[in-house]
Amino acid sequence: MTSAVIELDQVSLGWRDRVAVRDVTGSFARGSLTAIVGPNGAGKSTLIKGIMGLVSPLRGRIRLAGDSRNQIACLPQLGELDRSFPISTYDLVAMGAWRRVGAWKKFDSSEHERVKAALDMVGLADFGPRIIGTLSGGQLQRALFARLLLHDAHTLLLDEPFAAVDRNTTEDLMVLLESWHREGRTVIAVLHDLDMVRSHFPQALLMAGQAVAWGPTQDVLTPENLHLARHLCAGDYL
Numbered sequence: 020m021t022s023a024v025i026e027l028d029q030v031s032l033g034w035r036d037r038v039a040v041r042d043v044t045g046s047f048a049r050g051s052l053t054a055i056v057g058p059n060g061a062g063k064s065t066l067i068k069g070i071m072g073l074v075s076p077l078r079g080r081i082r083l084a085g086d087s088r089n090q091i092a093c094l095p096q097l098g099e100l101d102r103s104f105p106i107s108t109y110d111l112v113a114m115g116a117w118r119r120v121g122a123w124k125k126f127d128s129s130e131h132e133r134v135k136a137a138l139d140m141v142g143l144a145d146f147g148p149r150i151i152g153t154l155s156g157g158q159l160q161r162a163l164f165a166r167l168l169l170h171d172a173h174t175l176l177l178d179e180p181f182a183a184v185d186r187n188t189t190e191d192l193m194v195l196l197e198s199w200h201r202e203g204r205t206v207i208a209v210l211h212d213l214d215m216v217r218s219h220f221p222q223a224l225l226m227a228g229q230a231v232a233w234g235p236t237q238d239v240l241t242p243e244n245l246h247l248a249r250h251l252c253a254g255d256y257l
């Protein structure tokens with residue numbers, strides 16, 4: 020039997036007077052590769068924020084294996100990052116080592132080698148000194164993937180990792196994401212490209228303010244479920 024890394028028990032999440040995610044129950048199995056899909060405003064990012072502990076449940080419970088968020092790394096939506104912050108690409112990536120290094124320990128040569136290897140792996144070997152404000156959207160997304168490599172977490176949450184990046188970058192980053200899955204990590208990604216979900220993600224969670232369907236991708240992404248999701252988020256599009 021596979022164990023759950025994240026369990027949601029009748030979870031509702033929201034913002035002030037607005038419930039964005041209603042009554043979601045289910046679990047992400049250890050080592051699973053799941054796409055969270057749904058129309059705009061369906062609550063996908065809110066669910067990710069709830070799992071990260073950035074939004075507290077209005078109702079219900081989110082249980083994490085080992086009761087620890089230390090082993091969860093998140094790739095935020097590009098739009099949530101302040102690109103005007105004057106930090107180098109190297110430092111952005113090195114921040115992924117925070118859990119190991121902390122505020123006071125020395126950033127030793129092995130961590131330095133890890134940053135260099137991560138930059139190399141995402142195709143940014145020469146970009147270390149570049150200020151992040153000078154990177155293209157695709158280069159910045161590569162740098163954020165390198166930061167996840169440094170984090171070395173057992174669970175990875177990615178919010179629209181392929182938004183606003185070109186095809187080559189998407190293909191390169193998808194290879195990385197699949198390698199994390201092969202290594203036995205749990206990977207959860209918010210995606211809009213349903214063809215990509217069908218060809219790469221064995222599990223899917225279809226959201227529309229609530230969980231419309233959750234399970235094997237071919238059972239979730241049926242025309243009926245997609246129609247229902249669109250209807251529940253009337254006025255929005257998949």
Ligand SMILES: Nc1ncnc2c1ncn2[C@@H]1O[C@H](COP(=O)(O)OP(=O)(O)OP(=O)(O)O)[C@@H](O)[C@H]1O
Nearest residue numbers: 034035037039057058059060061062063064065066
């Ligand atoms: N910080 C916030 N304050 C108030 N309401 C918010 C906040 N963030 C999101 N919401 C609202 O919560 C609902 C769900 O938003 P969320 O960002 O989770 O949707 P989503 O499925 O990720 O959408 P998209 O595909 O457009 O990114 C929306 O109605 C949104 O307007």
